[in-house]
Amino acid sequence: MIYTLTPNPAIDLYVGLDQLKPSVVNRTYEEDYQPNGKAINVSIILSELGISNTAMGFIGGFSGEFIEQELKKKSINTSMVYVEGITRINVFANADKEYKIVNKGPLISTTKKVELLEKIQRIPANSTLFVSGSLPGGIEDDFYIKIAKICYYNNIKLILDISSHALLECLAYKPLLIKPNDDELASFFQLSVSELTQEKIIELSQTLLNMGAQQVLVSRGEKGAIYTSSNRILKVSSTKGTVVNTACAGDAMLSTFIGKLDLNESLENALIYASAAGAATAFSKGICSLSDIEALVHEIQIEKLKEENMYG
Template structure:
């Protein structure tokens, strides 16, 4: 089974209007509410690929119920730890300029944290766990080291979608996949990365530090998969960019789901590229039909 861990999920409240006038009453043209959080996005895209997963993490209050109701309506299993405080709301204003106001999230008690640890401790070597996104403020991202180590002790594999020090710390646990973009990769090593040979060189350093596979996403410039055996470049696919939110999560879902399903790293990469690209060209997470349409356009070459 694939598990997705979202420590600080959210309702993503999307508000659309022509412009924001500070200090005045603003009336929106339209709005949407989505179940948000990187791990939750992974579960939702996996479902579009007909791959089962179980979503876990912390959930609370009426906002948390909105999220679990959405997941249930999409046929996604959940095993969340109920917490005393409400799940956060993130407001994303799409106007003449995009503005985000992200909630801090609930405070997690020691007993609530222990509840999640019990879920992870019950996993087996047949499981793969996707850890992604930020942690509630009172826990801090350092908590991931403890949770990932606990998970690996069961024999389960892990996928880690983090930035910066959190990503570096995860490498000690030999994740199946890490997926920084080229800017995040450059920040890790204190360099600016724009050329493919340099990006490949530094991606290989992540392999040397423990990662089993590395995908470097490069927005409109394609994507790079680096394995111990070879490197592969996926050509960029042309289309109208509508949505950057969830594109990386979609790529993680496509790669992880198909790797668990087929064991074929290259095929998993193609599906990862298809899922990420399809979401980029969609208003929300991409539909199953659109992912399959984009998959037919994916071109990968061995470097």
């Protein structure tokens, strides 16, 4: 069974405008409301792929109810912790440029934090847990480490997509996969993004493997991604198109990658589909559809940078 955990879910309100000006009424020509949050996006893609999964997280108020209702419409199971306050609503405006307004979300009490950790404790052994996204108020970064520790001792395969430097401490608990983007990878090692050549990304990915990660997938936007494990290094390209909303592209890449592997696709095919999903989502208002992915797959190239005999 696959579980996804979004600590700070959101409704994403997408609006289209001809232009965005200060001190005047800016009227939209288009609007769209979508349940969101990084691991919620993962749940949506997995469901599209026909993979059953359960979404977890903190939700509150009318916006939290909307998210849960929309997930159930998509045949996604839910195991939420209900909190006081209102689940955040983020705004993504596409005008002359792309504007992103992201809110903080509700304050989480210690009692509710413990309740969610207890839910994680009850996840069956051999399950997979995606943990993606930022933390709401009231929860410190050691929350990620506690989750990693639970997964390690309960034999739960952990996938992490977080920007917190607590990720480095989680590596001691051997997560199955981590997915930093360029900015996050640079931040973890106190570098600038301009220093991240292909060779440097591979070097840093290998350092993360030595620290405990089993696999590293570095998403690079229009440059595609680089996958590193103990015996394989693969580079996958992206494709060109009109960028509408980049907010969910990394989530689409990650979920499609793991989803395709779960469906017994090869590593290479999983990466190709993952890159196509990331691009298709960047070219869409929100999470892409399977038809959008299929339309781009033939444009994606993969290069083997290292491959060793897995069986010796």
